Amino acid sequence: MLKMKDFEEHINTLRSLGLRPTKQRIKICEILFGKKATFHFTVNQLNEIYKKKFKSKISLATIYNTVHGFKKKGYLKEITLDGNKSYYDTNTLNHHHFYDEGEDKLIDIENFDVSLNSLPKAPLNKSIKSVELMIRLENNNHNQK
Amino acid sequence: MLKMKDFEEHINTLRSLGLRPTKQRIKICEILFGKKATFHFTVNQLNEIYKKKFKSKISLATIYNTVHGFKKKGYLKEITLDGNKSYYDTNTLNHHHFYDEGEDKLIDIENFDVSLNSLPKAPLNKSIKSVELMIRLENNNHNQK
């Protein structure tokens, strides 16, 4: 059951980002920021979730616009994977990931599970913007008969 | 000045991979494995280098085929960056990278410049295939007036 409070919160979030609170954006907010747990998604997955949850269509262009807006404002983080599609993470704090190639799935790594002892220093006139670990996973039985 | 020895070496490399040594593949080998220093490239960049160096055209499809062949055989490594194009690295040893976003350029990090103290353990039935650090760089003056 959705409470008015949720809507208002999303509306305020959007306004604070300088984005008009449209029906579509509020719904995307409900999907992305409605639950406590953070999660990872592609634009296509977000589109599917939207269709199912609200039983209504939305233009992909709108999803791209909104996601880009959130990213620019720091409410979403794009994640680095090979291949040719982008993943987004609702957890914008600095953290690392497992990538399960078999299942094409990202898993957050808690920061206290990793300890980076020494880092290289940045080249002249550059500074470090972020440090991210990608740990690729494979199934244990990969070299069995 | 190219010596016959170089060609023969590339031909042997190709044969050992089960790839027929065609004109195109030998030339790609010259580009990729001819110099001592390793380097990073996209398929398009490789195409440009090929055109300039040999003053002849090559089909993009051939470049894709060859690069994929080398990758599958472990002679090239695909590198993970956001956006929608793939980078390849002639250094296939496990190592980390700086990514200079401004210049869209990858820089190798020597392994002894990084020390990872503790790693999270892999989820059940999974094991760690690779661990790679991506350190994003920005210009020092990014928040000056």
Add this chain to the structure above:
DNA sequence: CTTATACTTTAGAATGATTATAAATTAATT
């Protein structure tokens, strides 16, 4: 050295993700 076979290259079409466009709609302002 010629022929047969399998592998390669090629141009161009097909695909899939993303971005651009321009008209219709909606939110905000007056």
Add this chain to the structure above:
DNA sequence: AATTAATTTATAATCATTCTAAAGTATAAG
């Protein structure tokens, strides 16, 4: 309620990549 400015939308355009089928080339066999 009317004006304006931003947004949504469907669709076209773009870009990297993969697919395809025909033409070309390397290898193996005679």
